[in-house]
Amino acid sequence: MADIYPEYGFDNSVSVYYYITDWSVIELKVNMARPKNPEIRSERQQQILEAARQIFGEHGLAEARMDDIALAARLSKGTLYLYYKSKDDLVVGLLEALFSQALVQLRAIIELPGLTAEARMIHYVERIVSLMESDASLLNISYEFYAVAARRPAVRDYLQTYFGEYRGLLAALLEQGKARGEYPLVDSGQAALTLVALLEGCTLLWFTDHTAVNPRQTLPVVIRQFFNGLT
Amino acid sequence: MADIYPEYGFDNSVSVYYYITDWSVIELKVNMARPKNPEIRSERQQQILEAARQIFGEHGLAEARMDDIALAARLSKGTLYLYYKSKDDLVVGLLEALFSQALVQLRAIIELPGLTAEARMIHYVERIVSLMESDASLLNISYEFYAVAARRPAVRDYLQTYFGEYRGLLAALLEQGKARGEYPLVDSGQAALTLVALLEGCTLLWFTDHTAVNPRQTLPVVIRQFFNGLT
Amino acid sequence: MADIYPEYGFDNSVSVYYYITDWSVIELKVNMARPKNPEIRSERQQQILEAARQIFGEHGLAEARMDDIALAARLSKGTLYLYYKSKDDLVVGLLEALFSQALVQLRAIIELPGLTAEARMIHYVERIVSLMESDASLLNISYEFYAVAARRPAVRDYLQTYFGEYRGLLAALLEQGKARGEYPLVDSGQAALTLVALLEGCTLLWFTDHTAVNPRQTLPVVIRQFFNGLT
Amino acid sequence: MADIYPEYGFDNSVSVYYYITDWSVIELKVNMARPKNPEIRSERQQQILEAARQIFGEHGLAEARMDDIALAARLSKGTLYLYYKSKDDLVVGLLEALFSQALVQLRAIIELPGLTAEARMIHYVERIVSLMESDASLLNISYEFYAVAARRPAVRDYLQTYFGEYRGLLAALLEQGKARGEYPLVDSGQAALTLVALLEGCTLLWFTDHTAVNPRQTLPVVIRQFFNGLT
DNA sequence: AATGAATGAGGGTTCATTCAT
DNA sequence: AATGAATGAACCCTCATTCAT
Incomplete structure (x- = not known):
């Protein structure tokens, strides 16, 4: 040319x-x-959040630089501050955006008709694993947020809500199976806690050692063990 | 002569x-x-590691300042650098110190004579919970290290080894019970993975929400469920 | 369209x-x-180079502090780093700026019509002496660069080029006089080397002892001796 | 073994x-x-000066570290301060040691009987070049001292004395030749200045570009030109 | 709405110097 | 006389944030 x-x-x-x-x-x-329209604001915020997810995931919350996020968002550094008033604000914004979407999958699966609770769970973890495999930075960021939760009330509160809902949804799923007589369940709340713990625990093991744990194999096995244990 | x-x-x-x-x-x-006086050397290193654990746990790896660590260690900043050549070096030093001691408890319990595997595990989690309750910063730092593992090979490698040993020890513990006929166990390796996942998962839930999960209650319950599921 | x-x-x-x-x-x-506003860019670089020349000349390359340069440039320390990525970079930038301008005088004099080589040289040293007298830091910095040349390839390379050109220009000047029959000259390259050595040597003597050598008197005498020696 | x-x-x-x-x-x-004897002091000082010459020559006055000098002197850092009360003091000590010995060669040659002035000079530069070739750090340090002279009165004074003596010795040498009728010389002081300038200038050119100037060839040629110019 | 030049407080690291042993 | 552990001031560089345009 x-x-x-x-x-x-x-x-x-x-x-x-x-x-x-x-x-x-x-x-x-x-x-x-x-284009100047009322959706500019949300478009820019999306743009920035996407960049933030990428950069925070790559470098960690503390080591990520606003310059890099601006570059990834194809915006100037100054523009970032038109939409988020500080780096902290952006961190919380990303936290909310990520975790508000995290349980959408689970809710959808609960509403599917005609499956056993076990089948629903198997289905669910398949989707989750696909998601995590498609973008490694998702997991990275999660652990960043966990690590930061102890120091930042805003983060801790959000995670508390998230895990509370998570357990609530799983309890509902288990109640469904119980109502259908798939297993005699004493305390679906306790069982939901066990389920979340299993899923999060396996994910951690996978995260720290991708070679030792293959979630596509391990998670279904663990799920089945869990349901076997219920009967 | x-x-x-x-x-x-x-x-x-x-x-x-x-x-x-x-x-x-x-x-x-x-x-x-x-040889530079080895007593002083190891004493100072202990002093510094202790301070590092406290400050890193309080502020996070990235936000912690070397000044604060020096202050906590009652040493000058310059002295820190006589024993650790950089902040990074200190981070790795702490990682090794912490995780090399983490499995001591478990090894001790495995060597106790005359207990069922379930009893051993109950015993173990009691000790672990006591340890974590006595110093909250221990958990904080753990999650800091998890978060950082994705970006730092030295940390990742250490965690891989740690979790590998952890699973190995639990598998050995389960083999003991199996040999004593406490339960018919197909794959103690797979079961050990489940156990670690359960423990780590519950810990995470506790970490993110101290009000929702009481590990002193929850962990024994979960352990018992696990062993019930084996039979 | x-x-x-x-x-x-x-x-x-x-x-x-x-x-x-x-x-x-x-x-x-x-x-x-x-394009980052090129006017501002070159203006700031000038500003910084000017300050660097002053401060480096006053304190030496190693002892000069970036804070002082920033102060002298009436800029913040951070701004310095927008234009030069390190102190080293600034040192090399100043080196290039100074020595690329050093031979401008000589080139101009060579292009003047109708003077003998000796007259040109007398003319040249007068200008040089004026320049050095007007700003003592110029000489200081030169010796800083000479001292540093042994350790820094970038500096050494630049000085090699500079002295190479210097000798080339003087050789050209001597060739002019030779062509006009002012003196029988065997090797203008060798003579140019002698001339550079004489000028640099006298400058060094002046630099180390302003009272013992007066360049306004000494240099013309030495130049005349040189040309007398040619015949 | x-x-x-x-x-x-x-x-x-x-x-x-x-x-x-x-x-x-x-x-x-x-x-x-x-061995404990009254010469310890001067032995240690020699040891330290030798190390200082090596390290200062290698790294420059400002960049050289007392640790390195102590290591090179096979002494502890603390011991250095028993013999020189500061780095500055050591710098000046080295300056004095080096330059007080620098003219020994020249004095010896002046006292040799039965040589022409030109032969003496040729003889002298041969020795000087050998010396510089045998230890490159000698030249490095010289330029370090020149560079620093502008800022440190102690260094400047020493260099003034040195160059004063240098010129005095060369003037004496030229007077010898004049007395023997080797050339008609008007002003041996002025000629000595020219000689020093030539030697120092050539050395600088060699120092900045070892490939462009070969002092073993160049200096004798320049000396002969000088003496030819006298007649 | 968007930019990017400018800022300056803050942090990691170095190193000359001291001093108890 | 000699040591080397300890100090802390100083310095280079970074980066979140601001603001005039």
Whole structure:
């Protein structure tokens, strides 16, 4: 490709001149102004959160730099501060965004008709594992948040809510199976706790040693053991 | 004894020549680097590690300041660097110190005579919980290390070894019970993985929400469920 | 003009697609990284180099503090690092700036018409002496660079180039006089070396003892001696 | 060589045990106490100065560390301060030691009988070049001192004295030749200045570019040119 | 709305110097 | 006389945040 000479106009436009020869030139004038509509705010926030997830996941909450996030979001550093008033604010924003979506899968599965509780769980962990495998940074960030929970009330509160809901949903799932007579269950709350612990524990083992634990194999086995133990 | 002629080399060594006769000589080259007083050395390292555990646990690995660690160790900042050549080095030093001691309890319990596997596990978790309750920073630091494992090979490797040994010890414990006919166990390796996952999972739930989970109650229950599930 | 669809890439680029028809499209990928305002950039660099020259000259390369340079440049310390990525980088930047300008005088004098070589040299040293007298730090820095050349390849390379050019220019000047029959000269390269040595040697003597050597008197005398020696 | 086990006694002795086998051992007990005599002081100072020359030459005055000098001197850091009360003091000590010896060669040559002044000079530069070639750090340190002269009166004063004596000796040498009628010389002081400048200038050119200037060839040529110019 | 130049407090690390043994 | 453990001031560099344009 021949040389390209962009020229920045005062009207948020870029004129790109493509000099085929010295005297023949293609001019493309492009209005660079992004669409102004009320959704800008949420679009930018998405953009930033996505960048934050990537960078925080890669470097950790403390070591990640706002510059890097701005670069990944294709925005200037200053613009970040139009949408999040501090790095801390961004951390909490990401926390909320991530964990508010985390249980969507589980809720969907609970609403599926006609499956045993065990089948639902197997189904669920398959989806979770796929998600985690598709983006390693998700797990990284989770542990970042766990580590930080002890020091930051906002994070701890959010995680408390999250795990509370998590256990509540699993208890509901187990109640379904109990109502259908799949197993005699004494305390579905206690069992839900055990289930969450198993899932989180296996995930930790996988996280610290990808070679020693294969979640696609291990988790279904563990789930089945769990349900066998109930009867 | 004949005359001895020491010669001082440039490499902190002394070459000692022992002239048996004029023409026959024994040369002994000895490194004179007097071992830096090993008592002081290990005392200071302990002092620093203790301070590091406290400060890292309180503020997190990244946010902790070397000044604070020096203060907590009642040493000057410069002295820290006589024993650990960087903050990173100190982090790894602490990691090794902590996790190398973590399994001592478990090993001791395995060697106790005449208990069922279940009783041993109940015993073990009681001790662990006591330990964690006595110093909250222990758990904080653990999660710091987990979070950092993804980015730092040295940490990841250490954790891999740690969890590998952990599972190995639990498998050995389960084999003991199996040999005594306490339960029919197919795969003690798989069961050990489940056990570690349960323990770690419950710990995480407790860590994120001290009000929702009481490990003194929960862990024994979970252990019993586990052993019931085996039969 | 047909519709234009810009697409924002992750690399600060915009791909502009010009759909001539549905199936034929011109793609122009343009780097949108707006050139960091080049005026400000060069202005700041000048500002910083000027301050660096002053402070390095006053305190020496190693003893000079970045704080002082920032103060002298009326900028914050952080700003220094926007333009030079380290103290080392600044040292090399100053080296290049100083020595690239050092020979401008000599080139100008060589291009003056109608003077004997001797007259040109007299003229040249007068200017040089004026320059050095007007700012003592110039000489200081030169000797800093000489001292550092042995340890830093970047500095050594630059000085080699500088002295190479210096000798080349003087050789050219001497060739001019030779061509005009002012003196029978065998080897203008060797003579140029002698000339540079004389100038640098006298400068050193002056530098170490301002009272013993007066360059305004000494250098012309030495130059005349040199040319007398040629015949 | 088999393993050697040194043991440090309380009486400044080292016992070296050479275990030929487990039961047969050679013991060499060596008194490590260095001889206590009134010359200790000057011996240590020599030791330290030698180390300082090496390390300062290698790293520069500012970048050299007292630790390195202590190591090179095979002494502890504390001992350095028994003989020189500060790094600065050591710098000045080295300066004096080096430059007080620098003119010994020249004085010796002046006192040789029956040579022309030119022959003496040729002789002298040969020795000087040999000296510089044998230990590159000598030149390095010289330029360190030149660079520092502007900021430190003690250094400047010493260099002034040195160059003053240097010129005086060369003037005396030239007077000898003049007295013998080797050349008609108007001002031997001025000629001595020229000579020093030539020597120092050539040395600088060699120092900054070892490939462009070969002092063994260049200096004799320059000397001869100088004497030719006198007649 | 967006930019990016500028800031400056803060942290990790170094190293000359001291001093108890 | 000699040691080396300890100190702490100093310095380079980073990076979250601000603000004029």
